[in-house]
Amino acid sequence: MSYYLDALGSAGGVSLSGDGARPSCPICATISVPDMRFDGRWQLYRCPACGLRWLWPQPQTLAEFYPLPVHEAGDFPAPASYRFYLKRRLVPFVGRWRWRLWPHWPPPATPHRLLDVGCGDGRYLRSAVALGWEAVGVERDAIWAELARQVSGAPVYVAGGVEESDWPGTLFGVITLWHVLEHLPEPLATLAQLQRQLAPGGYLLLEVPNADSWQAHRAGERWLHYDPPRHLWHFTPTALRRLLAQAGFHDCWLRSAGNLPGWRRDRHGRNWLPAGLAWLLARLASIAGRGGVLQLRCRKGKQ
Numbered sequence: 426m427s428y429y430l431d432a433l434g435s436a437g438g439v440s441l442s443g444d445g446a447r448p449s450c451p452i453c454a455t456i457s458v459p460d461m462r463f464d465g466r467w468q469l470y471r472c473p474a475c476g477l478r479w480l481w482p483q484p485q486t487l488a489e490f491y492p493l494p495v496h497e498a499g500d501f502p503a504p505a506s507y508r509f510y511l512k513r514r515l516v517p518f519v520g521r522w523r524w525r526l527w528p529h530w531p532p533p534a535t536p537h538r539l540l541d542v543g544c545g546d547g548r549y550l551r552s553a554v555a556l557g558w559e560a561v562g563v564e565r566d567a568i569w570a571e572l573a574r575q576v577s578g579a580p581v582y583v584a585g586g587v588e589e590s591d592w593p594g595t596l597f598g599v600i601t602l603w604h605v606l607e608h609l610p611e612p613l614a615t616l617a618q619l620q621r622q623l624a625p626g627g628y629l630l631l632e633v634p635n636a637d638s639w640q641a642h643r644a645g646e647r648w649l650h651y652d653p654p655r656h657l658w659h660f661t662p663t664a665l666r667r668l669l670a671q672a673g674f675h676d677c678w679l680r681s682a683g684n685l686p687g688w689r690r691d692r693h694g695r696n697w698l699p700a701g702l703a704w705l706l707a708r709l710a711s712i713a714g715r716g717g718v719l720q721l722r723c724r725k726g727k728q
Contacts, residue, residue, distance in 0.1 A: 543605030547573030684717025
């Protein structure tokens with residue numbers, strides 16, 4: 426467990442090409458080409474084979490680039506209990522078939538344990554607990570972790586602070602990463618460890634920005650989700666599928682979904698498109714398979 430937790434908190438190395446001049450793609454080892462440069466400091470490279478865009482060189486430490494919470498646990502009042510009662514009754518009938526609901530309603534799984542990697546302020550954890558899950562969170566910062574504990578009431582561990590023995594033999598029925606993978610210095614190592622922590626028949630659920638989306642192509646370097654240096658990786662569907670396969674996930678289903686914020690604002694926080702037009706483009710992009718985010722569900726084999 427500690428291996429992927431450590432990956433949340435410290436930057437990892439990236440391989441170079443044979444001449445040391447250009448980095449090779451961490452997913453398919455193709456020599457990459459320089460792409461966009463941000464603020465005269467952050468260089469993106471693009472893999473011509475799988476389309477992955479990634480930041481290189483990566484900062485040695487990432488903590489200084491993340492803000493501290495501006496809210497307290499009392500700022501997140503719990504939703505009415507009847508909502509969770511209805512969800513618990515509906516999940517077995519709806520959650521199995523409607524992937525779009527799974528970011529809010531985890532699918533039925535055995536064991537009934539859920540791990541949320543990068544749990545943020547803990548609101549998703551709180552929903553999982555209210556739905557009857559034995560939920561656990563992981564965060565890279567102690568202050569965020571404490572906020573998540575207060576909001577959710579679930580155990581939340583700080584990155585790098587948990588050893589394998591803390592959860593002897595623990596396997597999870599569901600592991601989630603909601604807009605977390607793009608932040609991790611070593612995504613392959615993290616996913617491989619999570620694959621080992623997933624119970625047979627369990628689900629990995631994740632969502633990341635789609636670097637091959639209409640909004641990414643239209644906005645260029647202004648795209649909201651480039652966000653250097655916090656976002657280290659920018660995945661296309663091809664790159665994400667290859668990464669998951671290398672980590673041992675083969676039974677995967679992927680879709681793109683609309684992402685309204687990516688049409689509304691640019692990465693500088695400036696308004697880009699009016700709300701009505703942004704909503705329409707987000708819907709059309711999703712229908713065309715070029716939505717602003719990628720949602721992926723992988724199921725581990727039962728053997």
